Each structure stands twice: as C-alpha cells, then as structure tokens.
Amino acid sequence: MREISTDLIIDTVRDMCIEANLYLSSDMEGALKSAKDSEKGELAAQILGQLEDNLKIAGEEKIPICQDTGMAVFFVSVGQDLHINGNLTEAINEGVRRGYKEGYLRKSVVNDPILRVNTKDNTPAIIHYDIVPGDKLDILIAPKGFGSENMSRVFMLKPADGVEGIKSSVIQAVKDAGPNACPPVVVGVGIGGDFELSAILAKKALTRNINKSSELPHIAKLEEELLQEINSLGIGPGGFGGSTTALAVNIETYATHIAGMPLAVNMCCHVNRHVRKVL
Amino acid sequence: MDKYINTPVTKDKLKDLKSGDYVYITGTIYTARDAAHKRMYETLLSGKEIPIDLKDNVIYYLGPTPAREGQVIGSAGPTTSSRMDKYAPLLLDKGLNGMIGKGKRSKEVINSIVKNKAVYFAAVGGAGALLSKCIKESEVIAYDDLGTEAIRKLKVENFPVIVVIDSKGNNLYETAVEDYLKKFKS
Numbered sequence: 001m002r003e004i005s006t007d008l009i010i011d012t013v014r015d016m017c018i019e020a021n022l023y024l025s026s027d028m029e030g031a032l033k034s035a036k037d038s039e040k041g042e043l044a045a046q047i048l049g050q051l052e053d054n055l056k057i058a059g060e061e062k063i064p065i066c067q068d069t070g071m072a073v074f075f076v077s078v079g080q081d082l083h084i085n086g087n088l089t090e091a092i093n094e095g096v097r098r099g100y101k102e103g104y105l106r107k108s109v110v111n112d113p114i115l116r117v118n119t120k121d122n123t124p125a126i127i128h129y130d131i132v133p134g135d136k137l138d139i140l141i142a143p144k145g146f147g148s149e150n151m152s153r154v155f156m157l158k159p160a161d162g163v164e165g166i167k168s169s170v171i172q173a174v175k176d177a178g179p180n181a182c183p184p185v186v187v188g189v190g191i192g193g194d195f196e197l198s199a200i201l202a203k204k205a206l207t208r209n210i211n212k213s214s215e216l217p218h219i220a221k222l223e224e225e226l227l228q229e230i231n232s233l234g235i236g237p238g239g240f241g242g243s244t245t246a247l248a249v250n251i252e253t254y255a256t257h258i259a260g261m262p263l264a265v266n267m268c269c270h271v272n273r274h275v276r277k278v279l
Numbered sequence: 280m281d282k283y284i285n286t287p288v289t290k291d292k293l294k295d296l297k298s299g300d301y302v303y304i305t306g307t308i309y310t311a312r313d314a315a316h317k318r319m320y321e322t323l324l325s326g327k328e329i330p331i332d333l334k335d336n337v338i339y340y341l342g343p344t345p346a347r348e349g350q351v352i353g354s355a356g357p358t359t360s361s362r363m364d365k366y367a368p369l370l371l372d373k374g375l376n377g378m379i380g381k382g383k384r385s386k387e388v389i390n391s392i393v394k395n396k397a398v399y400f401a402a403v404g405g406a407g408a409l410l411s412k413c414i415k416e417s418e419v420i421a422y423d424d425l426g427t428e429a430i431r432k433l434k435v436e437n438f439p440v441i442v443v444i445d446s447k448g449n450n451l452y453e454t455a456v457e458d459y460l461k462k463f464k465s
Contacts, residue, residue, distance in 0.1 A: 041459050043301075043441070047403050050439075054409040058354075063408040064344045067354040104353055106344040106427050116314070118426050147359045147381070147404060179452055180359050180382035182404035234460040238403055239382070239452050240441065241459030271405045 002079075002135040004279055006086035006094075009137070012277055013095020016141045017072060018103035020273040021064045024055060027209045028186075028247070028272050035184060035237075035244040044242025048184075051237075051270060062104075066271045069105040070143030072096045072125040075204060079134035089127060092139075097121040108146075128200060142207050142274040148185060148267040151177035154199055157261040166191060166263055167226060173265040174230050174246065179239020182269035186210060187230065187249045190264040192256040201252040202266035207274040210248035223249045247272075283437075287335035288376055290396040296442050298449035302400065303437040308379070310341040312358050314428040315421075316366040323369055330421035330430060334374035337400075340381075342427035343417075344407070352417040352433075354407030357381040360399070364388050371395040379440055383452060393448040400440035401451075413438040 024032075032055070036048035058065040074092060078084075084091075100107060100122040109123065110116040132138075153176075155169045170189060177185070190201025213220035226249040236242020247270065256262065280299075284292060286306035296302060309331050311319065319329045340360055344353030360380030367378065368391035376397050381404040384392075392399055402410055416434035423429050443451045 050406050054406040058408040064354040066405045067344050067356050067407040104345045104347050234456045241455035
C-alpha cells in the first residue's frame with residue numbers, strides 16, 4: 001500500500017495557501033484582460049485596468065491580491081488504496097496555520113459565530129472529503145472571501161419552476177448582490193441533490209476552469225444563456241455600469257428527488273482563487 | 280471628473296464633490312470595520328469617549344493583511360459597507376464626514392449622509408495590492424486586541440476613490456447602471 005507522510009501534506013497545503021492568494025489561475029487572468037478590451041463603460045474599463053495592475057503588483061511584490069484572504073475551503077479526494085501516516089485533517093489545518101502566517105495572509109476566522117473571537121491562525125479550514133479509487137491524494141484549495149460569500153443564496157425550487165425558474169432565481173441573486181460582491185463576478189451554480197449538496201456543488205463549480213463549459217449540452221446552453229442575461233443587466237465592474245458583470249457562469253448538477261429542484265448560487269468576486277495539487 | 284481633497288475635510292469642502300467624481304485623497308484617514316464599529320457604537324451609547332475624534336474625519340472600512348518586512352501595510356482594499364450600516368448614522372451624527380467602502384448603503388445611512396452633509400466613497404474592491412501603494416504610514420492606535428480589525432491611523436497619498444453618495448443623496452449605484460443601459464441598450 002502506498003504511504004504518504006503528514007509532513008508532506010502540511011508543506012504542500014502551506015505552499016498552496018500562499019500561491020492561491022498571490023496569483024490567479026491563467027483562465028481568470030485572461031478573462032479579466034479580455035474584459036478590459038471589450039468593456040464599453042468608461043469608468044468600468046478604468047476599473048478593469050486597475051484590477052490588471054493589482055494582479056501585477058500582487059505577484060511581483062507578494063502582496064495578496066485581496067486583503068480578504070478568505071476562509072480556507074478544501075475539496076480533498078482520498079484514494080482508498082492510500083495510507084496516510086497521521087491525522088489528515090490536522091495536517092491540512094497545520095498547513096493552513098503555517099501558510100497564513102508565513103505568507104502574511106489575513107487571519108479572518110472567528111471561533112464561534114456568536115462569541116466571535118479570532119482564532120488568529122485562520123483555522124479551522126472547511127474540508128469536503130471524497131473517497132475515490134486509486135492511491136493518490138488530490139487536494140484543491142479555494143480560499144473564499146466573504147464579500148461575495150454573503151451574497152450567495154439557496155432556493156428550494158419546485159420541479160414545475162423549470163429552467164425559467166432557475167434563470168430568474170440566478171438573475172435575482174446577481175441583481176441583489178449588485179456592487180457588494182465585487183463584480184465582475186464568477187457565478188457558481190449547483191442544481192439538484194438536496195439542500196446542502198446543491199450548495200457544495202455551487203462552490204465546486206467555482207473551481208472549474210471558466211473557459212470550460214459543462215459537458216452536458218443542456219447545462220452548457222444554460223450557462224451560456226445565463227452569462228448573456230447577467231451581462232445585459234448593466235451592473236458592470238465595481239457596480240458602476242458596464243458590460244462585464246460576470247466573467248462566467250459555471251453550473252454543476254446532481255440527481256435529485258421527484259419532488260424537488262434545489263438551486264444554490266455561490267457568488268465569487270473576480271478574485272476567484274483555487275489551486276490543485278495531486279500527491 | 281477628477282478631484283483632489285485633503286483629509287480631515289470640512290463639510291464645506293465636501294459640498295463640491297458630486298456622485299460619480301473620481302477623487303484622490305491625501306492626508307489622514309482611520310480604519311475601522313465590523314468589530315471596531317460595534318465597540319465604538321456601544322461605547323458612544325454608554326456615554327463614554329471613543330479613541331478617535333470623528334469630527335471632519337474619514338473612516339476606511341478596511342482590515343488589511345499583515346505587512347511584510349519593509350512594507351507599510353499589506354493588502355488594503357475596502358470591505359462591504361452594508362455591515363456597518365447599523366452603526367454609521369450615529370458616527371455621522373458625531374461629526375464623521377466621510378466613509379470609504381464598497382457596495383450599497385441602507386436608506387437610514389443615505390438619509391443620515393444627507394442630514395449631516397457627509398459623503399460615501401467607494402474604493403475598488405479586490406484591488407488591495409494596488410491600493411496599499413497609496414498608504415504611506417500605518418499605525419494601530421486603538422483596539423489592538425481586534426487584530427486586523429483594530430483602528431489604524433493611515434497617512435495616504437492620492438488614494439483613489441469614487442463618490443457614490445454625495446451630500447445631496449445622489450447615488451451612483453443607481454444612476455450609473457441606468458445611464459449605461461440608456462447609452463448602450465437603446
């Protein structure tokens with residue numbers, strides 16, 4: 001049986017925390033660039049130019065892209081033929097602890113939603129585990145800022161609401177978010193499953209390359225139509241009017257119950273961060 | 280229109296700023312976000328003094344990342360203002376003249392801005408690395424126990440903001456989207 005040490009996991013997670021907060025993935029960076037070239041709003045284009053400069057300074061001077069370096073959210077797939085020497089969850093949290101300290105990242109986590117004392121090391125992380133065939137450890141980190149997280153929604157739609165119901169709910173969520181979610185946004189959508197799975201799917205959707213459509217033709221079509229409708233709202237970068245309100249709409253789906261059609265909309269600002277490593 | 284102001288700033292000067300103006304701020308501003316606002320609000324309600332003099336001053340809704348060796352401050356962009364809506368009217372009544380954040384404000388805050396002849400500015404959200412370059416000095420002056428949420432006194436130079444709600448209550452978030460749609464969608 002293949003074995004890996006928790007020391008390797010700790011070091012890997014530390015590096016991933018830092019990398020995710022200093023550099024955007026090339027699909028995100030490319031989308032911001034082409035948005036600047038096609039944006040019709042004057043102030044909007046100026047703001048997109050600032051975002052481009054911001055990315056450059058962040059990478060060169062190692063200043064986080066955004067001061068909200070997020071809550072550390074992980075999707076971890078553990079191969080069932082892999083043996084981990086030690087406590088995996090503790091190793092991931094130790095990696096977060098070191099990454100947020102050594103990378104000069106903000107500690108944005110409080111210990112209790114009501115008592116609200118800062119844990120001072122950005123732990124605990126939020127970890128979604130999956131058991132998969134094989135002997136690999138697949139770690140994906142997506143540090144999530146809460147300006148956009150606070151504008152996210154779950155709708156328990158009825159089957160009769162259909163595609164039109166999905167569309168109007170997603171559009172409503174984007175309108176309500178307006179300038180608060182730091183547009184241009186990426187809209188992560190989860191449809192199906194149950195109450196909590198729809199939200200997890202929406203978060204996972206944000207981590208997909210924004211240039212890749214869903215493999216399901218009817219969902220790819222829905223992504224395309226929603227993106228077009230969202231960008232005709234006129235909200236624009238910063239909410240100051242413009243043609244770039246969203247850079248992408250990514251949808252993930254799952255089977256669901258005969259009586260329901262759960263829909264989750266996870267808003268993400270233009271600092272849509274994610275890094276994946278396979279050990 | 281591009282404008283330049285020095286802070287602290289009087290209500291008289293703020294009259295000249297119009298919703299949609301691009302303003303460069305030079306001078307002293309203070310940072311405070313959720314936890315510092317809650318504490319200032321409760322302190323004021325109990326009749327005690329808060330650690331900063333609000334009169335003519337500007338508060339920036341910011342919780343920065345830690346500074347690396349040789350840097351003044353870390354990433355320093357605005358946080359969402361609506362979470363401060365509960366506390367803002369009292370601070371405005373006590374002499375606060377400007378707020379820098381991002382996103383919509385409540386009706387109560389807008390009314391209080393008009394009543395007190397104050398201004399609400401937005402900085403570009405998610406541009407914390409860029410904005411940090413306009414901050415020349417940073418010092419924690421109160422509520423140190425709150426970590427990133429402590430109150431900091433900042434010296435800024437040509438810090439770029441946009442007037443969202445001016446002292447007359449004009450709101451760029453409403454007018455800009457309407458104007459854009461009128462211009463490009465007709």
